[in-house]
Amino acid sequence: MGLLRYAVTRVLLTIPMVLILLTVVFLVLHVMPGNPVLVILGGRNVPLALIHEYEHRLGFDQPIYVQYAKYLWGVAHGNLGESFATGMSVTSQIGLHLPATLELSFSGLFIAALIGVSTGVWAALRQGGITDQVLRFAHIGTYAIPIFWSGLMLQMLFGVFLKWFPTGLQLNPVDAAFFQPITGFVLLDTLLRGNFALFGEAALHLLLPAFTLGLALSGLVGRVTRAALIEVLDLDYVRTARAKGLPHRVMVLKHALRNALIPIITVVGIQFAILMGGAVLTEAVFSWPGIGSFLLQSIKARDFNAIQGTVVVIAVLIASVNLVVDIFYALIDPRVRFS
Amino acid sequence: MVDAPQGSRVVVAPLRAWLGRRRVLVAGIVLVGLVVVITLAAPLFAPFSPTLPGADRLVPPGGVHWFGTDQLRRDVLSRVIYGGRIPLEVAFSSTVLSLLIGASLGWISGYASGRLDRTLSLVMDALYSFPALILAITIVAMLGPGVLNMVAAIAIVYIPTYFRVARGQTLRVREEAYVEAAQALGARAPRMLRVHIAPNTLNALMAIVSFNIADAILTEAGLAFLGFGLPPPTPDWGFDIQNGQAFLQSGYWWLITFPGIAIVITSLGFNLLGEGIGEAVGPQS
Numbered sequence: 001m002g003l004l005r006y007a008v009t010r011v012l013l014t015i016p017m018v019l020i021l022l023t024v025v026f027l028v029l030h031v032m033p034g035n036p037v038l039v040i041l042g043g044r045n046v047p048l049a050l051i052h053e054y055e056h057r058l059g060f061d062q063p064i065y066v067q068y069a070k071y072l073w074g075v076a077h078g079n080l081g082e083s084f085a086t087g088m089s090v091t092s093q094i095g096l097h098l099p100a101t102l103e104l105s106f107s108g109l110f111i112a113a114l115i116g117v118s119t120g121v122w123a124a125l126r127q128g129g130i131t132d133q134v135l136r137f138a139h140i141g142t143y144a145i146p147i148f149w150s151g152l153m154l155q156m157l158f159g160v161f162l163k164w165f166p167t168g169l170q171l172n173p174v175d176a177a178f179f180q181p182i183t184g185f186v187l188l189d190t191l192l193r194g195n196f197a198l199f200g201e202a203a204l205h206l207l208l209p210a211f212t213l214g215l216a217l218s219g220l221v222g223r224v225t226r227a228a229l230i231e232v233l234d235l236d237y238v239r240t241a242r243a244k245g246l247p248h249r250v251m252v253l254k255h256a257l258r259n260a261l262i263p264i265i266t267v268v269g270i271q272f273a274i275l276m277g278g279a280v281l282t283e284a285v286f287s288w289p290g291i292g293s294f295l296l297q298s299i300k301a302r303d304f305n306a307i308q309g310t311v312v313v314i315a316v317l318i319a320s321v322n323l324v325v326d327i328f329y330a331l332i333d334p335r336v337r338f339s
Numbered sequence: 340m341v342d343a344p345q346g347s348r349v350v351v352a353p354l355r356a357w358l359g360r361r362r363v364l365v366a367g368i369v370l371v372g373l374v375v376v377i378t379l380a381a382p383l384f385a386p387f388s389p390t391l392p393g394a395d396r397l398v399p400p401g402g403v404h405w406f407g408t409d410q411l412r413r414d415v416l417s418r419v420i421y422g423g424r425i426p427l428e429v430a431f432s433s434t435v436l437s438l439l440i441g442a443s444l445g446w447i448s449g450y451a452s453g454r455l456d457r458t459l460s461l462v463m464d465a466l467y468s469f470p471a472l473i474l475a476i477t478i479v480a481m482l483g484p485g486v487l488n489m490v491a492a493i494a495i496v497y498i499p500t501y502f503r504v505a506r507g508q509t510l511r512v513r514e515e516a517y518v519e520a521a522q523a524l525g526a527r528a529p530r531m532l533r534v535h536i537a538p539n540t541l542n543a544l545m546a547i548v549s550f551n552i553a554d555a556i557l558t559e560a561g562l563a564f565l566g567f568g569l570p571p572p573t574p575d576w577g578f579d580i581q582n583g584q585a586f587l588q589s590g591y592w593w594l595i596t597f598p599g600i601a602i603v604i605t606s607l608g609f610n611l612l613g614e615g616i617g618e619a620v621g622p623q624s
Contacts, residue, residue: 020465144607146560149599156587277470299480
């Protein structure tokens with residue numbers, strides 16, 4: 001199979017994936033108990049006529065399959081409906097919140113890779129020794145720690161007691177009020193505006209939440225790195241490199257780690273889903289204005305369209321990352337394309 | 340004749356050697372045992388009531404209140420001791436539920452193959468690829484807070500994990516000669532699944548249970564932290580951390596520190612137990 005054909009097949013395969021998730025969430029929201037109209041109108045003692053009027057206006061009086069078909073039609077056209085709570089378009093609201101989440105999750109991913117790969121290499125080189133055992137324990141530890149708790153502890157230590165970092169938000173409230181976004185990515189926008197002081201402030205705000213997220217994922221990356229590197233270090237060509245008299249460092253970094261990177265990147269890509277889950281909690285802890293915060297806010301308001309829309313966007317995001325990883329994998333290792 | 344000291348040499352010494360090589364398993368058993376015993380016998384260990392006020396507000400740890408008190412004058416240590424009941428209850432029940440449902444679907448899907456298998460696999464893969472916590476939040480948000488609803492939400496989220504393992508194992512077992520033989524002898528599907536397929540997939544399923552409980556505990560804690568758990572005053576680690584968050588800026592560190600450590604010990608225990616079981620059962624897992 002050619003690479004292009006493989007890529008097209010994979011793209012087509014992500015469509016049912018997103019569709020299934022969308023359907024599950026649609027069913028969860030529409031079949032389970034709880035009348036959103038009552039929530040919008042503020043509880044009990046609402047005249048029945050008013051309820052019916054709202055149900056009619058929001059389309060809830062139609063059969064569920066009609067509602068479903070209408071919703072699908074909208075999603076296919078990038079229209080996620082209107083927010084019940086604010087009346088704004090859900091698509092544009094998610095568009096406002098998405099950059100913050102992407103900024104947070106990709107920084108988190110970067111930190112996870114940094115910590116995970118370095119400790120993984122270290123553990124692999126000390127295989128069986130005390131360092132290896134301590135690191136194994138530490139790696140397991142990182143995914144035994146609830147991410148919201150490590151976030152709060154870091155916040156308390158570095159934000160409240162040491163006062164090195166701010167304890168939440170993307171910028172100080174005053175600066176945020178006067179700042180004019182361009183792309184929505186605060187780090188990028190501050191640079192585009194040439195405001196380096198503000199860039200520093202944004203970076204300072206990002207560091208604790210990104211580290212919280214990165215730490216939670218680093219253990220898994222570390223373990224995969226260790227296992228992959230140990231496997232590669234045993235292979236003939238590495239032994240040849242060693243026999244040739246190459247310095248140890250060159251051998252590990254240039255010959256072994258480069259080949260161990262393939263499984264590492266695959267695992268990191270698959271973990272993107274965990275990353276998104278962690279981002280919701282991290283955003284809650286650091287008042288980070290991303291789609292995780294938007295989702296929680298929408299759930300509290302029982303804003304069905306907003307909840308549905310957020311889930312769809314997260315599903316598309318995860319499917320795209322998996323897709324990129326798959327294609328990248330096929331690009332590096334042609335065997336994948338033929339299986 | 341084997342006398343007592345010799346007997347101990349025959350039984351105890353090899354056992355000690357066996358356990359010595361399985362430090363991870365032992366660590367897991369000790370941690371899990373500690374948490375389960377303390378949680379089950381909470382009234383014996385808790386020095387005060389977890390829900391009734393009994394001291395001053397926000398007393399720092401030390402003296403009478405080892406872990407301090409909260410803003411409602413309750414003893415934090417007692418709340419931590421009782422606070423494991425809901426998480427463990429929810430994690431165990433939801434794990435059992437998703438194991439039962441997920442494994443059954445996996446066996447059927449793997450054995451039946453064809454269109455049913457393709458459809459189920461597609462649905463399960465889609466659910467599997469989605470973040471567990473976000474799915475659980477969405478479900479529990481619609482069902483409303485409560486123990487049963489949390490169990491249902493978390494169970495649904497982990498069904499695909501068991502489905503995938505059960506299906507994969509069924510496909511492997513189906514190729515075995517004895518299965519083909521039984522088929523040739525005319526065994527029907529229910530009997531095939533019950534007698535020949537399911538028992539041979541159990542090892543692989545059991546190997547992931549402990550990891551699953553660890554993960555379910557974190558998911559429950561996340562739900563409770565976000566306010567989707569039980570209403571106050573029920574003690575629950577995740578909920579108590581949310582409660583302590585409001586006092587964090589003022590430096591009342593003990594409100595969040597101790598319930599968090601309890602979650603870490605529990606989750607770490609189940610993770611180590613899972614690792615240990617994996618090591619003991621076979622090197623391939």
